[in-house]
Each structure stands twice: as structure tokens, then as C-alpha cells.
Amino acid sequence: MHVLIVNTAERTGGAAIAANRLLHALNHNGVEARMLVRDRKSEAPEVSTIPQSWRLKAKFLWERGVIWLANGLSRKNLFQVDIANAGSDITTLDEFRWADVIHLHWVNQGYLSLNDLERILASGKPVVITLHDQWYFTGICHYSGECDKYQSQCLKCPMLKNVGVDWARRVFDRKRAMYQGRNVTFVGCSRWMADLARQSVLTRGHTVTNIPNAIDTDVFTPMDKTAARKKFNLPQDMRLLLFGAQRITDERKGFRYLAEACEHISMHHPTLPDKLGVAVLGGDAVSVKEALPLPVYPINYLSNEAEIAQLYNAADLFVTPSLQDNLPNTIVEAMACGVPCVGFNVGGIPEMINHKQDGYVADYCDSIDFAQGIAWCLDDARLPALSQAARAYALATYSESVAAQRYTAVYQAALSN
Secondary structure (H helix, E strand, O other): OEEEEEEEEOOOOHHHHHHHHHHHHHHOOOOEEEEEEEEOOOOOOOEEEOOOOHHHHHHHHHHHHHHHHHOOOOOOOOOOEOOOOOOOOOOOOHHHHHOOEEEEOOOOOOOOOHHHHHHHHHOOOOEEEEEOOOHHHOOOEOOOOOOOHHHOOOOOOOOOOOOOOOHHHHHHHHHHHHHOOOOEEEEEOOHHHHHHHHOOHHHOOOEEEEOOOOEOOOOOOOOOHHHHHHHOOOOOOOEEEEEEOOOOOOHHHOHHHHHHHHHHHHHHOOOOHHHEEEEEEOOOHHHHHHHOOOOEEEEOOOOOHHHHHHHHHHOOEEEEOOOOOOOOHHHHHHHHOOOOEEEEOOOOHHHHOOEOOOEEEEOOOOHHHHHHHHHHHOOOOOHHHHHHHHHHHHHHHHEHHHHHHHHHHHHHHHHHO
């Protein structure tokens, strides 16, 4: 069986990381897979890129420009929507002809247009779509928030001022026509995302299932904490939280709730502040330091998975105050390293963290409960058992062999149709 994984980027972004890991999981478990991207970062022989030219950048700028005009020249939500009006035809490439199954992941921001998707679906090859967000079953948004128009008919997207063309209606209607009568299988990375997809009129008549993202549990594995902390110049005599802060100004990331939780801990958990610090990966370290009442230890951006795994091992607890998320790779990575996690009861997070078994699921947008979760997990008598449970759950749920077996069954079912 030949499977072509299609994603905008090879390694940049959560969807790219998940798609790349699936590529290796399949190749390690009896399926011949290749990856076709627009933005290539490595020389891996199993990864190919579309022909490069200045036109790729122009297509991206053209799409953003049209959205900007439709939004009344406002940059607000500029990257929260995609209209897929520009892209590249991949059906003429050798990689496409080679494939028995086309597996689409995140293909936005000028990689594949609606016309390109139409060509793929019209080729007759079975198509599997992994839902890293909601875009494939909404009009133009990646996350719909409180809006449920996608369940019947997207129009006048609340994320835009809708000057001129109603792009939400146009794209939604186009997707409905493309999917109708075609061999398409939708796979949510979480049960939450799959459940949302089933509510959309666009998925009617199609298979919708869920398969968690794969991870190499030999790379992301428990290691010596003392050595890990020494590598990153982190204190040995403190409990350390780890927080990934790429864009703390993004409201969806919920940074203010972490700040409020840390403030609550400093005021109401007197035994913790003296021995509690926060390691921060990426983002604006100065802003984070100013916002948190605890010692902050900035860590520069890491791209090497072995180093990322070491950083997880340097922490006692991973915290993710995200307000809207599918199946965060960060939680998978932390748990595989035996690091318990604290997150809000939203999206796919409560499927990943087993409350009070391998971490803590706090009430949504409740910074006090988030603080309580941090304090509960860091109890000296409780933490070792939480760590062991986190590792065991990751092995049973996210290992490469588990994901590869489940996707192979999906591919075989799609081929039989």
C-alpha cells in the first residue's frame, strides 16, 4: 500500500509535527508512505516538495490580501480563516500518481486551493482527511468558537466584517459540492474534533472516526532529571512547571489564566512558592517574567526532538492553559516522558489527561481550580505515581504502532470502497 501524506509544512507547526510522525510510524509498521509539502526543512528522501518559485509566496499574499479586503482592511482574525482561493495542482506530480491513498492534513495558507482539492477528489483515489482543526467541515474558520453555523450553512462569518463577497457561504457551498458522492474519510485527532465534524452537514454520508496523533515513545521517554536540568541550567532544588509560550498574546492560549493561577498559588499555597519555578519555552520571556509572580527560566526555541524530550524531563509538571485546542502534541510529549499535565476541560484535553490519575483537568477558565490542580499534582507523595501513570497511558494510546495499525485499517476500508 502506498500512502501520500500532504501537509503545508514538513516540521513547522503542530499539524506538521503530527503528520511527520505519522509518516515515520507508517514506514516503521509495514506501510510505504511519502510526504509532499510546500515548505520543506530536511533532506529526508521520503519527503518531497512541490516545484518552488516566487509564485508560491505570491499565492499566499494574494489569499491574505483578499481576506484583508473582505475584513474592511483590518488585520483582526487575518490568520483565523482561510478561503483557499490560491494553491498548486499536485495531481500532475509523480508522488500523486504513485499513491494508492491520498492523506490530507493541514493544507492551508496558499498550498492547496479549492480547485486543487477538487482535482484530488475527482481523481478517483480514496482520500483520508485528518482534522487538525475544523476548517475542512466549516466555511472558512479553523475554530468556530461559539458559532454553530457550520452545522447547517456557513454564511457571513462572524470573524470577518464581510465587505463584498460572502466568503463563508461561497467556500462552504463549494466544499459541499466537492465532497458529495466522493470517497472521503474524516479522522479527528480527538473524539471531540470527530464529534464536531459529525455535526456538520458537510460530512454527511462520509465516515468520521478519530485516531490520536502518534509519537516515538523511544525518543520521548523518562530520563534522568538531574542531568536534564543541568543541560538547561535549571535549578535542582525546586519544583518546576513547564509552559510553552510561543504567542502569549493569543487569547486562545490562555496565558492570563496561568498568570492568575500562579498569583493564587503565591498567596494561598505558602509551602509552594519558595520551591516553585516556571521554565518557559519560546515566546516573549520578558513579558512572561513581568506577568508571573514566580521565578521564570526562559528556554530558547528547540527544534531537535531529543532536546525537547530532555526539557520535558527537566520539569515536574507541564501546564497548558489553552482555551481551545484539539489534541495538543505538547501533552502527548510530556506524558510520554512521564510528566503529568494540568489543563482545562476543553476540546480534546480531557481525553488526554485522566483526571487525578495522570494529571489534573481544571474547570474551564477557572484559574483558581487550575492553581489547585498544580498544587495537587506537586504533592511529594502523589507525584511519582502520577508520572508512572502518564507514561503508561502514553504507551498504550500514542505509540507509533498503535497509530499505524489504526490508520492502516482506515486506508484499507477506504480502498475497499
